Amino acid sequence: MDIKELVDRLFEYGKKQGFEDMEVYIHGNKKLDIKIFKGEIDKYSLADERGLSFRGIYKGKMGYSYTEKLDKDSIKTLVTDAMDNALNIDSDDEEFIFKGSKNYKEVKSFNKELENISTKEKINFVKELEKEAFALDKRVVAVDYCFYGEETVYSRIVNTKGLDLENNSNIAYSYISVVVKDGDDVKTSGKYIITNDFSKFHVKSLAKEAVDEAISMLGADSIESGEYTTILRNDVAANILEAFVPIFSAENVQKGLSLLKDKIGKEIANSNITIVDDPYMEGGIASSSFDAEGVSTKYKKVIDNGILKTYLHNLKTAKKDGVESTGNGYKGSYKSPISIAPSNMYIKKGQNSFNKIIEDIEKGILIIDVQGLHSGLNPVSGDFSLSAYGYEIEKGKIKRPINQITIAGNFFDMLKEIEVIADDLKFVLPSGNGFIGSPSLKIKKLSISGK
Amino acid sequence: MLNKSVIEAVINDALSTGGDFAEVYLEDKYNTGLTMIGGKVEKGLSGRDYGVGIRIFNKNNSIYAYTNNSSKENLIKVAREAAKALSENKKDIAIDLRKSSLDNKHFIKVLPNNVEKAKKVELMRRAYNTAKNYDEVISQVTVNYMDVEKNILIANSEGLFVEDKRVRTRIAINAVASKDGEMQSGFFGPGAHMGFEFYEKINIEEYAKEAARIAKTMINADLCPSGKMPVVIENGFGGVILHEACGHGLEATSVAKGTSIFTGKIGEKVASDLVTVVDDGTIPNEWGSQNIDDEGMETRKNVLIERGVLKGYLIDKLNSRKMNMEPTGSGRRQSYKYAPTSRMTNTYICNGKSTREEIIENTEYGLYAKYMGGGSVNPSTGDFNFAVMEGYIVKNGKIEKPVRGATLIGNGRNILKEIDMVGNNLAFGQGMCGSLSGSLPVNVGQPTIRVRSITVGGRKAKK
Known part of the structure; x- marks a missing residue:
């Protein structure tokens, strides 16, 4: 048949x-x-x-x-x-x-x-x-x-x-x-x-x-525990953003599972941060003209210069909030009911080259990989503590490789502590929450646990 | 499910280009899932997974193909398409399938499909009510219920022809506590290779209360200190440390390639004398158990480490060829969409002699990890990490105060050697393990143990 x-x-x-x-x-x-x-x-x-x-x-x-x-x-x-x-x-x-x-x-x-x-x-x-x-x-x-x-x-x-x-x-x-x-x-x-x-x-x-x-x-070794100025390389920043994508879901907001409740129109990130959800992006893995409910997709800024502009909606959550669906109805597969996910979502790139950001750091850390994103990170609380590795930066130069460390913080706090954004936007392998990208980010301070 | 002559024809065609082994795996599975948020059933879904996987070996190489269409014509087409990857002469292999009967070790009393959904909802509601009413700080509770009834058929060119039924059910309770603009969560997710009778065996209210208690404890907890310190890891799901730090490295997937830190170490000391590690897929009705593995071999009790000495690996059929070692009944796959490979079942550290109280009393300063979250490992380097869901600072042999946000990191080479106390209270916890052949139900287990020194990733400097 x-x-x-x-x-x-x-x-x-x-x-x-x-x-x-x-x-x-x-x-x-x-x-x-x-x-x-x-x-x-x-x-x-x-x-x-x-x-x-x-x-x-x-x-x-x-x-x-x-x-x-x-x-x-x-x-x-x-x-x-x-x-x-x-x-x-x-x-x-x-x-x-x-x-x-x-x-x-x-x-x-x-x-x-x-x-x-x-x-x-x-x-x-x-x-x-x-x-x-x-x-x-x-x-x-x-x-x-x-x-x-x-x-x-x-x-x-x-x-x-x-x-x-x-x-x-x-x-x-x-x-x-x-x-x-x-x-x-x-x-x-x-x-x-x-x-x-x-x-x-x-x-x-x-x-x-x-x-x-x-x-x-x-030859990597650990480093003294403490608070360090930290650069999250583009792929690391994108992976962390991807893990926190559920906080933007209107469903989680309505069910009291996202700390972004009542935050529309408020400053939730440093004013240099703009997060875009673009279903029309060229080369975007999640590009599509319609979502899983047949709703026409839309380009939107979720965060505009630090201000939370919208949640991601499907038909059900939009109706409940009295707004229009943002075209983010999502079905993981034919086996899943309708939920919510971004399309191609990314932090807009900044002006600084990656090398320039390193040159400007007197003492700090560059993180090039994190592990345990499914366990060491809680989208509800915003807390994360992740096994990581990368390099120690001293006087504007990469000094040595470091491993056996963790980086820890709270995502909501971190959004406010992003000091500089690089111009090297990169997207990471999708794992179900849309196609997510970020440039490298310089964070004022993150807790590093090592020796 | 599929008749013998069809399977024989498919295997024959799969071997037409010189393959020396072929296998057909058919799966017919019925799933039910329900989600309750805030006491209301928000989502309900049920459906049928159905498909056939065809696998061909030629020496150490493998070809895999799958389809949802199990008509004879299509299966033959898929088998031939897959066989195209080889181009040798057909070997002389006679296919003679002999149906074998199973010795069922996992008796199911009440098939979940015969239970009304309303009863499942009622169970979820009991969990919800208990967790929500635990304390006013609990702001939200999500309860997920699932059950699966999976019928499989495995046949191969060695004459194997076997069928099995696997029934599993699980309920997962997630409680959220809110206070002063912060949220913390607590989780409990009991499950078993059992029918609906499982819920008569367990007290769902107790689990719900635990999830709520964890959330409440954590919302009132201080930030965890950073640095190296002794860590006491509680029994049950605490066994995730073993699963990550050493279990994955003992899977043939990485051993055969020579990239595991445990490659070539049989007979060598890899853990402290106190540590004996077993992977046992035969324990009746446990979450990670099954009668046969997904290659049709009976599961076994495999001793991996005995008093600190490495005794064996977990080996599937393909890797057994590469390693020249016998398979251990460890070939598993999430579904027909995956070729099987070596995986864990119920993996645990055996009982030692200490009591939990003795272990804590003997710890001057350190972290007590009452409940663990998940973790992961890089089997090539041995670097692992896992999250502490509920932790406490131990001072002068006493549990002092709760702390939040800790992750434990280390390396599998030395962590097992650092275990200096092992309790006598072995228990299991249920988890889903993701790897090459998909996401699988596994039990992790251990008695309370102490690790002499491990890096604790917190957010506060050590005092």
């Missing part, structure tokens, strides 16, 4: 069972993964997956269900499950099916060129990448991950209010992680590229980035 027929029958059966408005969200995904180890294809994976998510209003409440088995036998289960789920919802917030926005801006998220690159070329790329890493320095003892992957994603929303939207996108990524060794001293570094433009995949620069950074950490 083709999808159109399945959806028609599903809506028909749902209606008979007493559903009012209904919607399906279909998601298809084709993937390729190539992993190289010691010159050979260590793993080669192919995937072809799809799933269908159903939701509808039953007795005034929204019920959800999904299936990965797309056949006519699933219809009954989908409807019965959604009904059962709707009956158990007792939220006061109204969720509804959307008839569609007036206009949708065209967004280019599919690059046909990528399909013209042969598998052989891709395999060669990863093999060369590994080879290059070994050739760069004899202290490279292993390349523990070296892979190329790509995904083609298809999504479609169809509902009984006449909405029918579809989107195609594709993306390719490569990741290399190297292990370097000098005596007993072992260090690693991982670097990646993510884009749907294969011409941007360069073996030499990617391998060099990873090897140089790992080598630079050899």
Whole structure:
């Protein structure tokens, strides 16, 4: 049975069972993964997956269900499950099916060129990448991950209010992680590229980035505990921002799970900070003309020169607050109910070069990696304490590598202590909360725990 | 689920280009999830995961493909597509599937799918009410409930043909305390490889109260001091230290590549004499248990470290080829979307002789980590980190005052050697572990232990 027929029958059966408005969200995904180890294809994976998510209003409440088995036998289960789920919802917030926005801006998220690159070329790329890493320095003892992957994603929303939207996108990524060794001293570094433009995949620069950074950490040692002027390198700052993205969700604000409650129009960050959510950004992984509820997406400043301008809304939270949805309705996959996430969200870059910021520091620390973002950080309280490594800066110069330290602070306090913003905006590998970027940030003071 | 002749045909085609081993993994899983915030059910979702994974080996290399469409034509197509990655002559391998029966160690009484949602909601409400009413400082409580019923079939070119059913359920309570513009949270998430009868076995109110108590304690806590100090880590989920500091490094995934800090160390001293470490996937109905691993091998009780000496690794089928060692029933995967690899099940430090009281009384100054949060590790360097959810300063052998915001960091090479006291009160805690083959239910466990010296990342200088 083709999808159109399945959806028609599903809506028909749902209606008979007493559903009012209904919607399906279909998601298809084709993937390729190539992993190289010691010159050979260590793993080669192919995937072809799809799933269908159903939701509808039953007795005034929204019920959800999904299936990965797309056949006519699933219809009954989908409807019965959604009904059962709707009956158990007792939220006061109204969720509804959307008839569609007036206009949708065209967004280019599919690059046909990528399909013209042969598998052989891709395999060669990863093999060369590994080879290059070994050739760069004899202290490279292993390349523990070296892979190329790509995904083609298809999504479609169809509902009984006449909405029918579809989107195609594709993306390719490569990741290399190297292990370097000098005596007993072992260090690693991982670097990646993510884009749907294969011409941007360069073996030499990617391998060099990873090897140089790992080598630079050899001989690292801890540092005296204390408060230090700290630079968070662009990727570190972006990773931390990503982990705190839930604070901007209107749902968390309404449920009393975000400290940004009642802060609209107030200064929550230093006046040099502007945070943008741009669903139209060129090359943005999260670029799309519509969100998971079919609402037209919007460019917006979440923080403008330190002032909190808006939360991120979906239809439900917007209705509750009496505002318009910001087009941030999000579905992690067909398995998830509607939640909220940013699109391409970033801290606007500043004027200073990264090197200039270092030159201006008499004594401080540069952080180039943090670990434990899923555990050592609490979006509710804003507290973080993260294992980290980087370099000690003295008299405007990088003096030595440091590790076995933690950086600790509170995100809400830190937003006010960002003194200088670099001009090196960088986006990090997405992990579900949108595509997040930041320039390097100089923080007045952070607690460092070491010796 | 799938009939024998279809599987045989698929395996045959998967081997058509010279592969020396092929495997078919089918999964049919039913999920239920409910979210309650502020006493109201906000989200309810249920659905069916369904798909087939096909894996081919040629010596030490592997190919993996998966699809949601299990028609014979499509599976053959996917098998052939995957086989294209090889280009050798077909080997002479006769496929003769023999269905094996399982010795079920994890008896399920009440299938969660046979329980009305209203009963699940009622359970969540009990948790909510208890936590919310614990104290006026508790401003919000979120309760998540989940259950899964997973039916799997594994067949391979060695003749294996086995089916299993896995049922798991978990309830997670997150309490938030607010005061003077600050918020702190407390968490408890008990779960088991069990049906709905699990909730008759446990007292949900006690867990809810604990989550609220942690949040309340932390909102009134001072900032944690920084620096190196002795740390007493409480039993149960405290075992996350072992999981991060050493468990991941013992997985064949990193051992086979030679990048683990434990590679080539069998028979060597890697921990203090007080430390014996076991990974046991057979414990009846525990969260990380299962009858067979996701390659069809029976799970086992694997002794990894015995009185400080490294005894073994956790090995899956592919890595057993690379390492020339027997697999240990440790091949696991989140779903058909992942090729299996070596993973932990229920991993714990065995009981020692001290009591919790003795351990604290013998600590002049240090941190007492009553509840741990999660953590992570870099298996190549051994550097790990994990968060303390509820901590206290110990002074002169007494628990003095609560402190917040601490992370413990260190290196797996020395941390196990620094364990200088081990309690006699082994307990487990439930967690989800993320790695190459996806997110998996695992138990971590230990008795109360003391680590002589560890870096505590806090926000205040040591006094």
